[in-house]
Amino acid sequence: MPxxxxxxRTVFFVSDRTGITAEALGRSLMSQFxxxxxxxxxxxFIADIDKANDAVARINAAAASDGVQxxxxxxxxxxxxxxxxxxSHALYLDFFATFIGPLESELGMKSSHAAGRAHASADNAAYxxxxxxxxxxxxxxxxxxxxxxxxxxVILAGVSRSGKTPTCLYLALQYGVFAANYPxxxxxxxxxxxxxxxxxxxxxxxxxxxxxQRLQQIxxxxxxxxxxxxxxQVRYEVRKAEDIFRAAGVPCMNTTLPSIEExxxxxxxxxxxxxxx
Amino acid sequence: MPxxxxxxRTVFFVSDRTGITAEALGRSLMSQFxxxxxxxxxxxFIADIDKANDAVARINAAAASDGVQxxxxxxxxxxxxxxxxxxSHALYLDFFATFIGPLESELGMKSSHAAGRAHASADNAAYxxxxxxxxxxxxxxxxxxxxxxxxxxVILAGVSRSGKTPTCLYLALQYGVFAANYPxxxxxxxxxxxxxxxxxxxxxxxxxxxxxQRLQQIxxxxxxxxxxxxxxQVRYEVRKAEDIFRAAGVPCMNTTLPSIEExxxxxxxxxxxxxxx
Numbered sequence: 001m002p003x004x005x006x007x008x009r010t011v012f013f014v015s016d017r018t019g020i021t022a023e024a025l026g027r028s029l030m031s032q033f034x035x036x037x038x039x040x041x042x043x044x045f046i047a048d049i050d051k052a053n054d055a056v057a058r059i060n061a062a063a064a065s066d067g068v069q070x071x072x073x074x075x076x077x078x079x080x081x082x083x084x085x086x087x088s089h090a091l092y093l094d095f096f097a098t099f100i101g102p103l104e105s106e107l108g109m110k111s112s113h114a115a116g117r118a119h120a121s122a123d124n125a126a127y128x129x130x131x132x133x134x135x136x137x138x139x140x141x142x143x144x145x146x147x148x149x150x151x152x153x154v155i156l157a158g159v160s161r162s163g164k165t166p167t168c169l170y171l172a173l174q175y176g177v178f179a180a181n182y183p184x185x186x187x188x189x190x191x192x193x194x195x196x197x198x199x200x201x202x203x204x205x206x207x208x209x210x211x212x213q214r215l216q217q218i219x220x221x222x223x224x225x226x227x228x229x230x231x232x233q234v235r236y237e238v239r240k241a242e243d244i245f246r247a248a249g250v251p252c253m254n255t256t257l258p259s260i261e262e263x264x265x266x267x268x269x270x271x272x273x274x275x276x277x
Numbered sequence: 278m279p280x281x282x283x284x285x286r287t288v289f290f291v292s293d294r295t296g297i298t299a300e301a302l303g304r305s306l307m308s309q310f311x312x313x314x315x316x317x318x319x320x321x322f323i324a325d326i327d328k329a330n331d332a333v334a335r336i337n338a339a340a341a342s343d344g345v346q347x348x349x350x351x352x353x354x355x356x357x358x359x360x361x362x363x364x365s366h367a368l369y370l371d372f373f374a375t376f377i378g379p380l381e382s383e384l385g386m387k388s389s390h391a392a393g394r395a396h397a398s399a400d401n402a403a404y405x406x407x408x409x410x411x412x413x414x415x416x417x418x419x420x421x422x423x424x425x426x427x428x429x430x431v432i433l434a435g436v437s438r439s440g441k442t443p444t445c446l447y448l449a450l451q452y453g454v455f456a457a458n459y460p461x462x463x464x465x466x467x468x469x470x471x472x473x474x475x476x477x478x479x480x481x482x483x484x485x486x487x488x489x490q491r492l493q494q495i496x497x498x499x500x501x502x503x504x505x506x507x508x509x510q511v512r513y514e515v516r517k518a519e520d521i522f523r524a525a526g527v528p529c530m531n532t533t534l535p536s537i538e539e540x541x542x543x544x545x546x547x548x549x550x551x552x553x554x
Binding site: 009017018019020021024025028029031032033034035036044045069071075077091093095096098099100102103106107109111112113114127128130131132134135138141161165166169170173174218221259260261262264265266269 | 368372373379386412451495539541
């Protein structure tokens with residue numbers, strides 16, 4: 001194989017909707033090429049001929065200025081628009097058309113070729129479910145009241161900055177799951193056990209832990225040179241929290257390396273909680 | 278073409294990571310087949326031979342019980358694991374291997390074939406950026422203080438339940454954008470203009486509006502048979518809010534039909550706000 005190109009390659013994510021799916025799959029593919037440099041451009045809402053022509057102009061301009069043809073990852077559904085984009089000076093990789101043919105044959109149906117809906121739509125019960133889940137996460141983010149824990153699908157417990165809040169919000173937005181959030185208090189850590197108020201919900205608990213070094217880094221960003229972000233303090237808190245989870249049989253995962261998406265999906269997978277859409 | 282099959286088809290999303298990308302593209306493709314009935318199963322974290330064999334067993338069991346072969350949408354990266362999944366009794370559609378070959382040729386490199394990273398990873402600055410953006414959205418969700426508006430990338434304004442909060446959170450989680458949220462108050466609506474405190478940030482404002490009928494439905498779900506969810510009240514509020522946006526030259530979009538993903542992406546697209554990762 002020839003040696004990797006040094007010159008950054010422009011990569012276009014072209015979509016008739018948000019481009020989120022094209023970005024996710026395209027980035028996953030690009031992450032396989034460690035030495036390569038990419039400049040990423042998302043072109044969302046390419047939904048008519050003028051916009052498709054504009055997109056081609058941008059792709060061709062990049063081809064000319066880079067001196068190397070761009071990569072185009074496309075989820076365009078409409079045949080006419082796809083035909084226009086396809087004629088640009090680029091390596092055109094089609095995340096839609098590549099699969100629609102085999103699916104038509106297998107299902108024995110013609111596809112509708114209407115612009116795709118990759119995401120939960122607003123015009124059905126899923127929207128209200130999603131909003132309710134977000135509101136639940138916001139209303140149960142601080143551990144102040146356990147009043148609504150009976151409605152929770154899961155209650156994430158952990159020390160401050162272990163990833164509870166973003167994970168709860170992601171569970172709500174992506175899966176419609178009702179996730180509450182219990183920050184272990186100084187008192188809990190000192191006593192070395194879960195508070196009485198949590199015991200009725202013990203089976204809904206899921207613990208988040210984190211490497212002390214990483215926690216220190218995150219807390220330092222928030223409150224530099226405080227006791228809160230001191231090495232001794234984070235080490236103490238993490239150790240006590242893990243002891244509490246172990247003693248109470250609370251399943252637990254380390255959030256140091258995984259992304260929020262991975263943490264949320266792991267929780268669903270390990271607990272067997274049903275997503276609500 | 279033969280007539281559509283009535284029998285529900287089992288669809289598997291198979292991934293070595295979260296399955297989120299396989300689901301998004303798979304669902305977009307499935308949404309093209311209106312008459313077809315699907316039963317969806319996600320098999321995430323298929324990252325070793327045992328798990329791959331378990332996945333094959335589940336796929337084959339579905340084939341036997343459905344009497345028709347399942348669809349398998351896969352983003353598996355590892356060649357050995359992919360080889361195992363591929364031998365199941367299913368229509369196997371590969372979102373990874375299909376494109377990696379053409380990319381290797383074009384880039385003149387071998388790919389690393391390490392399990393993909395479709396999502397912002399935890400081990401870099403993007404994680405802290407993301408958390409900061411979520412915290413910003415949470416701290417600026419109620420319009421009580423405009424103190425931090427100078428730090429906002431965008432300030433979403435609108436009546437209660439027009440979609441501000443979930444959109445702000447999505448902008449934070451997906452794009453690391455600092456989005457504040459200003460709920461138009463009864464006072465604002467009565468006076469028919471933006472409050473003085475918002476004027477310095479006028480160029481950061483983006484209005485959300487919504488069809489009164491839809492708003493009534495959402496509010497009714499929250500507080501049935503209240504003035505808050507009455508037809509007259511929602512109509513009044515929506516009309517006044519739109520007047521305010523128009524008078525102040527605030528760009529505005531209707532959130533009735535689009536998904537949260539689409540609302541968030543449209544805002545980025547129309548305002549030109551740069552995502553932070």
